[in-house]
Amino acid sequence: MQVVSKPDPATRFERIVARVVPGRRGLQAWDALLRAHATLLRQLETDLENQTGLALADFDVLAQLAIAGGSLRMTELADRALISRSGMTRRVARLVHEGLVRRAHADGDARGIVVQLTKSGLDRLTVAAPVHLRGVSDLFLAKLDNQELAVLESALAKVILDCTFG
Secondary structure: OOOOOOOOOHHHHHHHHHOHHHHOOOOOHHOOOOOOOOHHHHHHHHHHHHHHOHHHHHHHHHHHHHHHOEEEEEEEEHHHOOOOOHHHHHHHHHHHHHHOOEEEOEEEEEEEEEEEEEEHHHHHHHHHHHHHHHHHHOOOOOOOOHHHHHHHHHHHHHHHHHHOOO
C-alpha cells in the first residue's frame, strides 16, 4: 500500500494563491497596506490612550459627531465610524455613561435614535484631537511626499468607490 503524502500547508496555500492571483500581481502591495494600517492604528491607539485616556474608536465617534455638526442618527454614525455596527451600540452606551454623548429620539421617528455630542464630549475631543493629528502627521503624512499622497488618495478612493457601487 502506497502512502501519498499531503503537501505542507505553505505549499497548499501557495497553490491557491497561484491559481487565484496569477503572478501574485499586487499581493505585496496588499500586504503592505494591511501591515501599514495595523501598525499605524496600533501606534495611534497607544499614543492617544497614553496621552489622553481616550480610545481611538471613542475618538472617532466623537470626531464623527463633531464633523456632522454635533449629532447623527445611530445608523449614520455606525456607517461613518471605524468600528463595527454591532459594537456601536455598546460603545455609545459607554460614552453616554461617561457623559461624552447623549441619546435622543429622532424627530418624527420614535424608533430612530440620534447620538449627540455633549459639552464634555467636545471638551474631551478638543484635548485629544491635537494628540491624534500630531500622530497622523508624524507617523504617516511626514513619510510621504505630496505626489505619493495624491497617488495613494486616488488609488484608495477608486477602491472605495468600486467596493461601494460595484
